[in-house]
Amino acid sequence: MGLTLTQKILADKAGYDVRPGDLIEIDVDMVLGNDVTSPVAIKEFSKIGSKKVFDKEKIALVPDHFVPNKDIKSAEQVNIVRKFAKEYGIVNFFEVGKMGIEHALLPEKGLVLPGDVVIGADSHTCTYGAITCFSTGIGSTDMACAMATGKAWFKVPEAIRFNLKGKLNKWVSGKDVILYIIGMIGVDGALYKSMEFTGDISSLSIDDRFTIANMAIEAGAKNGIFDYDEITEAYVKRRANRKYKVFKADEDADYVESYDIDLSKIKPQVAFPHLPENTKAIDEVGNIKIDQVVIGSCTNGRISDMEVTYEVLKGKKVHPDVRLIIFPATQDIYLECVKRGYIEEFIKAGAAVSTPTCGPCLGGHMGILAKGEKAISTTNRNFVGRMGHTESEVYLASPAVAAASAIKGCIASPEEVV
Amino acid sequence: MEGKAIKYGDNVDTDVIIPARFLNTSDPKELASHCMEDIDKDFKNKVKPGDIMIAGYNFGCGSSREHAPIAIKESGISCVIAKSFARIFYRNAINIGLPILECPDAASAIEDGDMVSVDLETGIIRDITKGIEFKSQPFPEFIKKIIECGGLINYVKEKVV
Numbered sequence: 001m002g003l004t005l006t007q008k009i010l011a012d013k014a015g016y017d018v019r020p021g022d023l024i025e026i027d028v029d030m031v032l033g034n035d036v037t038s039p040v041a042i043k044e045f046s047k048i049g050s051k052k053v054f055d056k057e058k059i060a061l062v063p064d065h066f067v068p069n070k071d072i073k074s075a076e077q078v079n080i081v082r083k084f085a086k087e088y089g090i091v092n093f094f095e096v097g098k099m100g101i102e103h104a105l106l107p108e109k110g111l112v113l114p115g116d117v118v119i120g121a122d123s124h125t126c127t128y129g130a131i132t133c134f135s136t137g138i139g140s141t142d143m144a145c146a147m148a149t150g151k152a153w154f155k156v157p158e159a160i161r162f163n164l165k166g167k168l169n170k171w172v173s174g175k176d177v178i179l180y181i182i183g184m185i186g187v188d189g190a191l192y193k194s195m196e197f198t199g200d201i202s203s204l205s206i207d208d209r210f211t212i213a214n215m216a217i218e219a220g221a222k223n224g225i226f227d228y229d230e231i232t233e234a235y236v237k238r239r240a241n242r243k244y245k246v247f248k249a250d251e252d253a254d255y256v257e258s259y260d261i262d263l264s265k266i267k268p269q270v271a272f273p274h275l276p277e278n279t280k281a282i283d284e285v286g287n288i289k290i291d292q293v294v295i296g297s298c299t300n301g302r303i304s305d306m307e308v309t310y311e312v313l314k315g316k317k318v319h320p321d322v323r324l325i326i327f328p329a330t331q332d333i334y335l336e337c338v339k340r341g342y343i344e345e346f347i348k349a350g351a352a353v354s355t356p357t358c359g360p361c362l363g364g365h366m367g368i369l370a371k372g373e374k375a376i377s378t379t380n381r382n383f384v385g386r387m388g389h390t391e392s393e394v395y396l397a398s399p400a401v402a403a404a405s406a407i408k409g410c411i412a413s414p415e416e417v418v
Numbered sequence: 419m420e421g422k423a424i425k426y427g428d429n430v431d432t433d434v435i436i437p438a439r440f441l442n443t444s445d446p447k448e449l450a451s452h453c454m455e456d457i458d459k460d461f462k463n464k465v466k467p468g469d470i471m472i473a474g475y476n477f478g479c480g481s482s483r484e485h486a487p488i489a490i491k492e493s494g495i496s497c498v499i500a501k502s503f504a505r506i507f508y509r510n511a512i513n514i515g516l517p518i519l520e521c522p523d524a525a526s527a528i529e530d531g532d533m534v535s536v537d538l539e540t541g542i543i544r545d546i547t548k549g550i551e552f553k554s555q556p557f558p559e560f561i562k563k564i565i566e567c568g569g570l571i572n573y574v575k576e577k578v579v
Contacts, residue, residue: 023560040444040484047571050578066442073442123482123506139484139510145574153560187429188476192505220476222505275429362438362481381480383433385456 002250004159005225006194009134009247013117020158020254028058029133030112031146032120034102034358035063037139039080041121044144053088054150060092060111061085062102065358070365100330100356103127103214103298108330110239114228114246119143119152124298124380126216129225130209131232132247136223157222159194160185161255166264167203171414173308174208175300175378175398178215179269181261183279191220193256196249198227203263206235207304214299215380218276270376270411271396274384282401282413292375293324293406294387295399296354297361300378301329303336305399310342312403312414318350319409325367327354351406363387369394376405419496419517419538420546421468425530428474430457432486432507435478441485449485450492467494470534472525474500478507484514491516497536499543499554501525512561513570519543521554538565 003011003018011018013026033041038061053059061081066074085093092111099105103124106112112128118135119125121143128135138152146152162181182189195216197209204212209226216224226232228246236244270285272278295301295309306328318324326346328334334356337343346353360367361379369375369388374395377387382394395411404414434457436449443449454461471490477500478486487510490498498511501522511518517538524543528534532547541554557565567573 023558036438036441036483036485040488043444044571048575048578065438071442077442077444121482121484123480125482137482137506139482139506139513141484141513141570142509145570148578149574187479188502188504191476191502217480217506220479220504362433364438364441381431381433383431383480385437386433390456 001254002252004194004253004255005196005247005249006134006159006223007156008249009115009117010154010156012247018156020156022156023153024156025151025153026117027150028119028146028152029116030058030060030118031143032060032062032102032106032118032122032125033143034065034122035067035074035078035081036065037121037143039077040140041143041147042080042084044141045147048144048148050148053090053147056089057091058150059090059147060106061090062094062099062105064099064101064356065362066364067099067357068096068355098331101298101301101358104301104329104333107131108332110241113236113240113242113244114232115244119146123217124214126221126223127210127214127298129213129216129223130206131236132226132228134223134225137217157192157194158256159196160190161258162195162197163199163258163260164197164263165200165260166262168263168266171400172266172268173398173400174204174211176266176269177263178212179271179276179279179396180266182215182219182276183269185219187218187275187277188220190216193221195219195221195224197224198249201227201229205304206231207302210302211299215276218380268398268401268413270401271382273382273393273395276380276382276396285411288374288395288411290322290376290405290410291373292367292369293322293402294360294367294375294377294379295402296327296329297358297379298329299380300399301327301333303333305378306333306337306342309399309403310345312400312418313349314345316349316407316417318406321409322406324351324406325354325360326351327356330356360387376402376411378402419468420533420535421470421496422466423470423472423528423530423532423534424465425472425528426457429476429479430473431480432478432483433480435486436483436489441483444485446488446492449489453489453493462493465493465495468496469494470536471495471498472528473498474525475502477503479504482506484510487511487514487516499524512564515569519554521552524552524554
């Protein structure tokens with residue numbers, strides 16, 4: 001039996017033929033941490049007693065969760081990271097003003113490339129599978145050990161294949177595809193496994209792919225990964241300043257499950273509280289009044305997300321009972337929004353536009369929900385209390401649906417407003 | 419180890435184990451003081467050192483925050499037995515030395531408040547209250563080695579220094 005795409009990358013790093021279930025210790029190409037997970041990792045790193053990190057250029061420290069700092073404690077956490085970066089000469093430390101949400105920032109800066117093995121102390125590290133690398137979330141202790149040794153341990157995963165065909169309809173995006181899939185297989189439907197996206201992926205933009213790979217973790221997956229094509233190459237080529245390796249699954253690769261997905265059949269999706277698997281197509285949602293709309297995050301804060309938000313919002317007004325918060329995911333995306341005139345339209349529509357931060361997605365800051373409030377959000381989780389009070393509710397959707405809902409004051413399809 | 423069972427359902431996520439509003443610190447004691455707060459306000463009052471947490475499928479799903487197993491361990495829980503674990507929680511628990519066992523039968527049968535004993539060597543779980551015994555999946559050799567070293571830091575330390 002041949003190997004899946006993920007298994008091929010892991011076998012290449014291991015230097016021998018691997019099989020699903022094998023435990024391997026391999027070199028990593030990038031180790032990532034943020035302001036929540038890095039302080040714990042730094043404390044653990046100091047216990048190892050190593051005087052240097054394995055490679056100053058292969059570690060990325062991105063304070064993004066509680067920045068610009070929301071309180072004294074979080075400021076002190078970031079200070080631990082800042083000092084560590086200085087002391088150990090970490091090249092890729094991203095300060096406020098230059099930072100972005102980690103999973104939008106790293107690919108944008110060319111720090112992760114096809115064929116890489118990437119670990120990050122953040123569960124959404126699986127995002128980079130969009131550009132055909134193996135990337136997965138780990139914890140702070142893993143991060144600490146990898147900073148010292150450049151290595152991490154993995155169990156070689158089995159894979160589920162998603163064989164895509166057809167083209168997405170207007171107002172349907174990568175977010176709808178991944179919500180649809182999670183609705184189908186459940187929040188542990190891919191537990192410990194790879195989700196490998198193959199077939200006709202030509203109608204999925206690179207941003208759609210980032211969104212899909214980003215939420216692989218919401219199905220419990222170890223990683224989500226896409227085939228490499230011209231769209232990948234167009235994105236990666238102008239950002240890469242080192243060589244990279246393109247891998248392909250073997251023709252006779254062994255998948256534990258395989259699904260055929262017709263993209264043209266997928267309607268805009270909404271995940272109801274309190275699990276991402278509680279999905280409904282937009283026409284089955286009913287009348288749900290909302291108090292807040294959040295557009296942004298590592299899932300949907302990229303330029304095409306801002307573009308569709310602009311398309312829906314331009315010339316319209318946010319419903320008087322709704323607060324709309326938009327946060328482009330990186331400074332480059334923010335600047336591009338300024339250049340294209342999106343920000344002006346957002347503000348005229350009545351939206352609050354924020355500097356990049358994970359803030360509201362995890363109930364950190366910049367948009368916390370009160371008891372009984374409902375939000376529709378382009379983020380990735382709608383767990384109990386995720387965005388604030390334990391009796392608040394989060395509905396997950398695409399930027400198009402979120403923007404339309406902001407205008408209507410209730411969960412709505414973009415077709416109702418544009 | 420032996421303790422009282424404290425039981426939860428499926429898909430207990432790391433956001434309810436330790437909500438993000440408390441992640442502006444990494445102090446284990448402070449984290450433990452908010453452990454399980456959003457799913458069980460009473461947890462911190464009822465948990466006693468040695469107690470055993472029982473859960474359903476996909477325990478620890480969501481965020482990779484190691485603060486979650488740290489908070490559970492610091493609160494006095496000696497072992498978590500679940501039908502299945504989310505993968506990042508699974509490796510975090512092993513890496514920090516919080517014993518976890520995957521055993522669907524035990525996780526189904528054991529009820530909240532039962533006295534439970536666990537032998538990590540053999541993987542035998544006993545519900546003392548009910549007088550029944552279960553055998554959990556043994557860890558692979560590599561993971562046993564990490565556990566024997568007392569966590570990943572000690573395992574790596576031997577190699578680096």
